[in-house]
Amino acid sequence: xxxxxxxxxxxxxxxxxxxxxxxxxxxxxxxxxxxxxxxxxxxxxxxxxxxxxxxxxxxxxxxxx
Amino acid sequence: xxxxxxxxxxxxxxxxxxxxxxxxxxxxxxxxxxxxxxxxxxxxxxxxxxxxxxxxxxxxxxxxxxxxxxxxxxxxxxxxxxxxxxxxxxxxxxxxxxxxxxxxxxxxxxxxxxxxxxxxxxxxxxxxxxxxxxxxxxxxxxxxxxxxxxxxxxxxxxxxxxxxxxxxxxxxxxxxxxxxxxxxxxxxxxxxxxxxxxxxxxxxxxxxxxxxxxxxxxxxxxxxxxxxxxxxxxxxxxxxxxxxxxxxxxxxxxx
Numbered sequence: 154x155x156x157x158x159x160x161x162x163x164x165x166x167x168x169x170x171x172x173x174x175x176x177x178x179x180x181x182x183x184x185x186x187x188x189x190x191x192x193x194x195x196x197x198x199x200x201x202x203x204x205x206x207x208x209x210x211x212x213x214x215x216x217x218x
Numbered sequence: 219x220x221x222x223x224x225x226x227x228x229x230x231x232x233x234x235x236x237x238x239x240x241x242x243x244x245x246x247x248x249x250x251x252x253x254x255x256x257x258x259x260x261x262x263x264x265x266x267x268x269x270x271x272x273x274x275x276x277x278x279x280x281x282x283x284x285x286x287x288x289x290x291x292x293x294x295x296x297x298x299x300x301x302x303x304x305x306x307x308x309x310x311x312x313x314x315x316x317x318x319x320x321x322x323x324x325x326x327x328x329x330x331x332x333x334x335x336x337x338x339x340x341x342x343x344x345x346x347x348x349x350x351x352x353x354x355x356x357x358x359x360x361x362x363x364x365x366x367x368x369x370x371x372x373x374x375x376x377x378x379x380x381x382x383x384x385x386x387x388x389x390x391x392x393x394x395x396x397x398x399x400x401x402x403x404x405x406x407x408x409x410x411x412x413x414x415x416x417x418x419x420x421x422x423x424x425x426x427x428x429x430x431x432x433x434x435x436x437x438x439x440x441x442x443x444x445x446x447x448x449x450x451x452x453x454x455x456x457x458x459x460x461x462x463x464x465x466x467x468x469x470x471x472x473x
Binding site: 158159174177178179182183184185186187190191192194195210211212213214215216217218 | 233234235236237243256257258259260261262263264265268269270272273276285286288294298301302303305306307373374422423424
């Protein structure tokens with residue numbers, strides 16, 4: 154299935170968000186996610202199903218002022 | 219100083235961006251004895267460890283984090299970012315920024331109040347980055363904010379306190395609200411001035427991180443902030459137009 158991850162096209166085999174994140178290399182990383190502009194909490198990852206064309210955002214801690 | 223239910227010893231809140239290296243950032247945090255540092259969230263790829271490494275460094279510093287919503291131009295974006303920050307950083311604190319204009323990074327106070335209302339009702343402890351407008355400040359307090367963070371000048375400008383009269387008015391009007399000057403401070407004397415006015419704390423980033431020697435500048439700001447606070451608590455004298463001799467006139471020899 155083709156989705157966008159941080160605005161880059163990616164092809165994934167897993168449709169469950171928790172598994173797709175592992176497939177994309179995010180295993181055990183401190184991150185937060187949103188799909189199509191809506192926050193998806195970690196507690197929902199195992200129950201969230203991705204659809205083709207979804208816009209997945211994955212963010213991590215960064216320097217800030 | 220108390221912010222929400224948290225007691226802080228240091229009145230200096232420091233940003234973590236723009237340092238020449240992570241090691242300098244860490245040393246600056248330590249040397250300035252800041253207890254609170256601001257952080258943000260940005261995209262990370264599954265192949266990068268940049269954010270993870272940064273987070274390890276911040277945890278190593280022992281500082282409490284205040285995540286921001288920098289770069290958000292709508293209340294919705296800021297609310298979503300706050301939710302993500304709460305999950306990543308495991309804190310109710312959020313430095314709420316809703317930017318209205320790109321050149322000045324002036325807060326969109328309408329979006330700010332809207333986002334503050336939602337986030338306060340959801341249990342966030344909101345630190346709103348706002349202007350020095352008194353009515354907007356009232357609305358933010360009505361929304362549930364217990365801290366206000368008016369700008370000194372545009373972010374990163376180093377101009378200092380552009381509107382000291384308005385800042386004084388805020389202090390006088392809200393004697394019991396925690397007030398933090400956030401943004402635009404360029405020199406330790408600017409920070410000291412804010413503290414002499416009775417501001418509870420100062421938040422800054424660029425003035426320290428972009429200094430030739432960030433570690434030393436961090437210490438300079440820490441001293442200025444402490445000095446300004448001590449001056450405020452010491453009840454400074456009133457300024458007067460005419461001279462008043464400090465040496466006793468009585469007893470002067472007739473020569």
